[in-house]
Amino acid sequence: MAEIAAQPFAFGFKPETTALIVIDMQRDFAEPGGFGASLGNDVSRVVAIVPTVKRLIDGFRAAGLPVIHTMECHRPDLSDLPPAKRDRGNPSIRIGDMGPMGRLLIAGEPGTAILDELAPLPGEIVIEKPGKGAFYATSLSNDLKWIGARQLVFAGVTTEVCVQTTMREANDRGYECLVAEDATESYFPEFKAAALAMIRAQGAIVGWTATTDQVLEGIA
Numbered sequence: 001m002a003e004i005a006a007q008p009f010a011f012g013f014k015p016e017t018t019a020l021i022v023i024d025m026q027r028d029f030a031e032p033g034g035f036g037a038s039l040g041n042d043v044s045r046v047v048a049i050v051p052t053v054k055r056l057i058d059g060f061r062a063a064g065l066p067v068i069h070t071m072e073c074h075r076p077d078l079s080d081l082p083p084a085k086r087d088r089g090n091p092s093i094r095i096g097d098m099g100p101m102g103r104l105l106i107a108g109e110p111g112t113a114i115l116d117e118l119a120p121l122p123g124e125i126v127i128e129k130p131g132k133g134a135f136y137a138t139s140l141s142n143d144l145k146w147i148g149a150r151q152l153v154f155a156g157v158t159t160e161v162c163v164q165t166t167m168r169e170a171n172d173r174g175y176e177c178l179v180a181e182d183a184t185e186s187y188f189p190e191f192k193a194a195a196l197a198m199i200r201a202q203g204a205i206v207g208w209t210a211t212t213d214q215v216l217e218g219i220a
């Protein structure tokens with residue numbers, strides 16, 4: 001068993017059963033005019049982690065380990081968008097409405113794309129997900145079984161929404177989960193800190209946390 005120095009204690013993993021999941025590093029969460037900004041958020045915090053996420057992705061690729069990307073998005077006819085999600089909050093424009101980068105959070109629209117710097121390579125798994133969690137209504141469970149993954153490293157946005165929801169889903173499905181602390185971000189620094197703290201509390205009740213350097217050192 002290899003190890004990543006982590007909190008609350010070392011994360012044991014087998015390289016051959018470990019994958020990276022990069023959550024929702026899309027223009028819609030990182031650029032003005034996207035979904036995140038429509039909710040009133042300052043998106044600059046998301047932009048700031050892009051180089052770190054890239055370093056993590058590059059490390060997994062260099063080690064020959066799988067990189068999986070997710071995208072929060074909906075069908076153009078909105079048939080997978082529950083009114084409870086569309087009507088949430090008091091946004092300036094809603095999911096499916098036309099914005100400066102196309103229709104918000106709709107598959108195939110320019111704003112829904114993964115940021116150019118973090119674009120998936122041909123052959124990497126890309127999960128389009130209608131929920132906050134990446135397991136709900138997607139092929140992720142089957143994909144992870146197919147590649148034989150048992151340990152999952154997480155990066156992406158936002159820490160307390162889609163990253164944490166997916167980690168909790170993965171934890172309940174028997175995966176050992178670690179989130180890279182500096183390769184995830186929230187629009188609310190206090191929510192990020194709280195999410196990381198609650199993930200690793202109680203003896204890693206939901207998972208482990210480590211820096212990108214610690215992860216890269218562990219998988220090298």
Ligand code: TIU
Nearest residue numbers: 024072157158161162163
């Ligand atoms: N990807 C993700 O976290 N979706 C969100 O809607 N996050 C918010 O923090 N709004």
